[in-house]
Amino acid sequence: MTWLDDHPDIRNLRCGAADLNGQARGKRVPRRFADKLEKDGTRFPLSVLNLDIWGEDIDDSPLVFETGDADGLLLPTERGYVPMPWLQAPTALLPLWAFLDDGTPFSGDPRHALARVLERYKARGLTPVAATEMEFYLVDDSGKEIRQPKSPRSGKRRAGAEILSLRALDAFDAFFNDLYDACDAMNIPAEAAISEGGEGQFEVNLEHVPDALKAADDAWLFKMLVRGLARNHGMAASFMAKPYEDYAGNGLHTHFSILDEDGNNAFANDTFEGTSLLQNAIAGCLAGIPELALIFAPHGNSYERLVPGAHAPTSICWAHDNRTATIRVPGGSFAARRIEHRLAGGDVNPYLFLAAVLGSALIGIEDGMTPPAPITGNAYDQNLPQVPKAWDEAIDAFAQSTFARRIFDPQLVDNLIRTKRQEMAHFAEMTPEEQIDHYLDLV
Numbered sequence: 001m002t003w004l005d006d007h008p009d010i011r012n013l014r015c016g017a018a019d020l021n022g023q024a025r026g027k028r029v030p031r032r033f034a035d036k037l038e039k040d041g042t043r044f045p046l047s048v049l050n051l052d053i054w055g056e057d058i059d060d061s062p063l064v065f066e067t068g069d070a071d072g073l074l075l076p077t078e079r080g081y082v083p084m085p086w087l088q089a090p091t092a093l094l095p096l097w098a099f100l101d102d103g104t105p106f107s108g109d110p111r112h113a114l115a116r117v118l119e120r121y122k123a124r125g126l127t128p129v130a131a132t133e134m135e136f137y138l139v140d141d142s143g144k145e146i147r148q149p150k151s152p153r154s155g156k157r158r159a160g161a162e163i164l165s166l167r168a169l170d171a172f173d174a175f176f177n178d179l180y181d182a183c184d185a186m187n188i189p190a191e192a193a194i195s196e197g198g199e200g201q202f203e204v205n206l207e208h209v210p211d212a213l214k215a216a217d218d219a220w221l222f223k224m225l226v227r228g229l230a231r232n233h234g235m236a237a238s239f240m241a242k243p244y245e246d247y248a249g250n251g252l253h254t255h256f257s258i259l260d261e262d263g264n265n266a267f268a269n270d271t272f273e274g275t276s277l278l279q280n281a282i283a284g285c286l287a288g289i290p291e292l293a294l295i296f297a298p299h300g301n302s303y304e305r306l307v308p309g310a311h312a313p314t315s316i317c318w319a320h321d322n323r324t325a326t327i328r329v330p331g332g333s334f335a336a337r338r339i340e341h342r343l344a345g346g347d348v349n350p351y352l353f354l355a356a357v358l359g360s361a362l363i364g365i366e367d368g369m370t371p372p373a374p375i376t377g378n379a380y381d382q383n384l385p386q387v388p389k390a391w392d393e394a395i396d397a398f399a400q401s402t403f404a405r406r407i408f409d410p411q412l413v414d415n416l417i418r419t420k421r422q423e424m425a426h427f428a429e430m431t432p433e434e435q436i437d438h439y440l441d442l443v
C-alpha cells in the first residue's frame with residue numbers, strides 16, 4: 001500500500017528539487033505516471049540546480065554549454081510524497097535530489113551537501129539534533145509600497161510592532177489555523193507561533209529532530225507552504241531578510257545539539273560550561289562565520305538586516321543566554337545544553353545553511369578548537385570582530401576560503417560564487433523599489 005493509494009483524492013503531482021538558492025525546480029506530472037516517477041525518477045539538466053534567483057542560466061557556468069547542458073537523474077528522497085494544501089486541486093509534491101547516471105550524488109545539489117556533512121558525523125558515531133525558528137512577514141503587496149495587511153477580524157491595519165502579542169496572532173487566526181492543519185498534513189513539526197518585532201511579523205518554531213536532513217526539508221517545505229497559504233488569504237508572506245527599512249529583519253535561527261553513540265547529549269554534563277565537545281563546536285561555528293557569511297546572507301538585501309541594534313547579530317562572538325551574540329548557548333537545564341546559531345536571514349537555502357552550521361561545528365570538533373571567553377552585556381557596544389558587512393566582501397571571502405572547501409564540494413563552491421556574482425551585477429542595476437519587488441516572493 002503506497003501513500004498515493006491512501007490518498008485517492010490526489011489529482012496531480014509535482015516533483016522537484018532545491019536549487020542553490022533554495023528555489024523548487026521541477027515538473028508537473030499526471031498521477032498516472034506516479035509508479036514510473038517513484039521507481040525511475042526523472043531527468044532534467046543539472047544546470048537547473050544552478051540558476052540565479054530569477055531563474056536564468058549562469059552565463060559562465062560549466063554546467064551549461066561546456067557540457068552540452070547535460071541531464072542528471074533526479075530520484076525521490078526518503079521524504080516521499082507530501083500534500084500541497086495551498087493549491088486548489090488536491091496535489092502532492094515528491095521531493096527529489098540529483099545524481100549522475102552512474103549513481104554518484106551530484107555534488108552541486110545542496111541536499112547532498114548536507115548529507116555529506118552528516119556522513120562525517122556518522123563516521124564519528126555522532127548524530128546532530130536540529131531545530132529551526134522561521135521568521136516571516138505577512139504583507140499587503142497590492143499597492144505601490146508593501147505594508148501590513150488589514151486584520152481579517154477588524155479590517156484595520158494596526159501600526160507598530162507587537163512583540164509576543166496574542167492580539168496580533170488572533171487577528172490572523174484563520175491563517176494560522178490553516179497553517180497548523182497543513183503542517184500536520186505535511187509532517188512538518190510546527191510548535192509555538194509568536195508575533196515578532198515588525199509590523200505583521202511572526203515566528204513559528206519547528207521541533208528538534210535527530211535528522212538534520214528532515215529539519216532542512218521541513219524548513220524548505222514550510223517556506224513554500226507559508227507563501228502559498230498567505231496568497232489564499234489575500235496576503236503575501238515573505239522570508240526576505242529585510243523587507244522594511246524601519247523594522248527588524250527576518251532571521252532563520254537553528255538550535256542544535258549532538259547525540260553520542262548511546263543517544264546522550266554530547267554537549268551536556270553536570271556543569272554550567274558543558275563538555276569540551278560543546279566548546280569545540282562553539283569555536284568551529286565562530287571560526288566559520290567570516291568565510292561562510294555568503295551562506296548566511298546570500299542576497300543583496302541580506303546585508304540590510306545585519307546592522308547594529310536591529311535584533312540581528314553583527315559581532316563574531318558567543319555568550320550564554322544573550323541574543324546580541326552570534327552564537328548563543330541558551331539557559332535552562334544542563335541536560336538540554338545546545339547551540340543557537342543566530343546569524344542567518346530568512347532568505348537562506350536551509351540545506352546549505354545547516355550544512356554550513358553543522359560543518360563548522362564539526363571542524364571545531366575535528367581540530368580541537370577552543371573558543372574565546374564568552375561575552376557579557378551588549379555585543380553591539382563592544383570592540384569585537386565583525387560579520388562581513390557587504391555582499392561583495394562575503395562573495396570574495398567565500399571564494400578564497402579553505403574552510404568552505406572543507407564543508408562543501410569544490411564544484412558547489414564554484415557554482416555558488418558564479419551565481420552570486422551574476423546576481424550582484426543584476427541587483428546593482430535595480431532601484432530599491434525593484435529590489436523589494438523582486439525578492440519579496442522569491443526568497
